[in-house]
Amino acid sequence: MDTYKITGGEKIYGEIEVQGSKNSALPIIASSVLINGISVMENVPNIRDTLIMQDILRKLGCKVEYHDNILTVDSTGCDKDEISPELMREMRSSIILMGAILARHGRVILSYPGGCEIGSRPIDLHLEGLKKLGAKIREKHGYIVCEAKRLVGCEINLDFPSVGATENIMLAATLAEGTTIIRNAAREPEIIELQTFLNKSGAIIIGAGTSTIKVIGVKELEDVKYTVKADRIVAGTYLCAAAMTKGEIVLNNIVIENILPIIHKLQETNCIVKENSNNSIYLKAPERLKAVNTIKTMPYPGFPTDMQSQMVTLLSIAEGTSIVVENIFENRYKYISELTKMGAEITIEGKIAIVKGTKKLTGAMVEAKELRGGASLVLAGLVAEGYTSVSGVKYIERGYENFVETLNLLGAKIIKE
Incomplete structure (x- = not known):
């Protein structure tokens, strides 16, 4: 070990x-399944989760190339609708493929996802959302089987603003008939990134970043190229590292608005945190942090x-x-x-x-x-x-x-x- x-x-x-952001890259990679063509994603981080997602896409029939943080996915040959249980157990975020595969093939078979054990994190909200779009869901020998001859837009009210459920519903609704309204949607920056990627490929989605998202279904999506934005949690981690060690750090290639809650708390600890430019930030630690x-x-x-x-x-x-x-x-x-x-x-x-x-x-x-x-x-x-x-x-x-x-x-x- x-x-x-x-x-x-x-x-x-x-x-x-x-x-690049892990939590942005994963749903964007999943959404490439919806595109019967080529998706080029730049600034995709070289981490275990994105590599596992690439392996899943290959097993689904996609052609995948990854060099120098540039991921190219050709989904033309994507002809499988079942996700390997071994890969599902490796990474919880693999659940995000459910909506995309269902929208593409009308069926998806998968086991319960794995990843970090930090709570129950049930997938009920994902399943309920897909049911409202017209999916029939059953459990068979430990597998989840979702089937839908067609998905039809509807209004979905989430009990909790789950990021994963919001993303799964967005992906499924992109190719559904009619309009889908997601209320109490997650407002995270990663939701905005997913909307931007999908809209660049021809989807019609409005409202990401607010609690109400509107998805107008389209018949197909087109080839797309997109650059993933910086990871706000990784940025926060390095800021904490400098703060704890009485150091100084400059972070580039970030969206400062996305890390404001972190910045404000670090300033409360007596750190000096300043914006250098639109995408750069500077932190200097105090001699002693305060509670x-x-x-x-x-x-x-x-x-x-x-x-x-x-x-x-x-x-x-x-x-x-x-x-x-x-x-x-x-x-x-x-x-x-x-x-x-x-x-x-x-x-x-x-x-x-x-x-x-x-x-x-x-x-x-x-x-x-x-x-x-x-x-x-x-x-x-x-x-x-x-x-x-x-x-x-x-x-x-x-x-x-x-x-x-x-x-x-x-x-x-x-x-x-």
């Missing part, structure tokens, strides 16, 4: 380009749940006590038991984490159990006294491209073994 060996105490200092009053994770435009573990780790060395409330996933504090091995003083009461800042963390052997929690353990290792060994790095590499190389470029001392 691969591990990261981290020597703590080095400042993170320098300037980097932020990789924040409360962080509550919420759907966008609130504070992102995917940044909760990084901020808790940062606050574990801040002066004072902070309160963090996890409102999205009920089991997203798994990493804290590992963090406490390093000397963090954190108490969990249900969905609330009470973080009492300590002056130092100490190196230890810890295990990553999911993507963002794993990244937070690496951040802890950067500031810990002595050596930290992080195992389970396959989870981290699901979302971070060249994580070790980038941190080392910025001054860290990490060896992958």
Whole structure:
């Protein structure tokens, strides 16, 4: 099993380009199935999840080429409607293919998705949305079978603004007959990116970024070329790395508006954060971080749940006590038991984490159990006294491209073994 060996105490200092967004790239890659032609996607991050998605497309009959972060998918030969259960178990985001394959073939067979275990994350909202569009869904020997001779537009009210359900319904509705209205839709930037990609290929979608999305079905989509925007969670992670190590960093190729909730909380900790230009930001850490009053994770435009573990780790060395409330996933504090091995003083009461800042963390052997929690353990290792060994790095590499190389470029001392 691969591990990261981290020597703590080095400042993170320098300037980097932020990789393309994982959570934008995955639904965009899935939507290439809808196009009976060629999709060219630039700035696609070279991470485990995008590579798994490429493998799934190949097994569906697509021709896939990937070089230098440019992904080309020719879906002309896409003639399969079943997703390999082995690949489904590898990555939860594979569920997003359900709407696209159903719209293309009228049937899709898949098992329940895998990925990080950070809560139940049921797919009921996905299934209910597809049912309203006309799909018949049954379970057979542990597989989900969705069938629809035709999909017909309708009005769908989501009980919760689920990102995945919103994306799945958008994909299925793109080729449906008539108009679909999605109410209480997710408002995340990744939804806007999906709309932009689909509209460039000939779809008619209005309202992404608001709570109401309108999809007017079309008969077919055309060849398309698109550049994926920067990953806001990766950007936030590197900002935290610099903040924790008393460093300085410049991030380029980002959409500043998308990370404002993160910026505001970092400013509360006494970090200096300034916008350099429309797509560049600068952070300088204080001599000592200070606690924040409360962080509550919420759907966008609130504070992102995917940044909760990084901020808790940062606050574990801040002066004072902070309160963090996890409102999205009920089991997203798994990493804290590992963090406490390093000397963090954190108490969990249900969905609330009470973080009492300590002056130092100490190196230890810890295990990553999911993507963002794993990244937070690496951040802890950067500031810990002595050596930290992080195992389970396959989870981290699901979302971070060249994580070790980038941190080392910025001054860290990490060896992958």
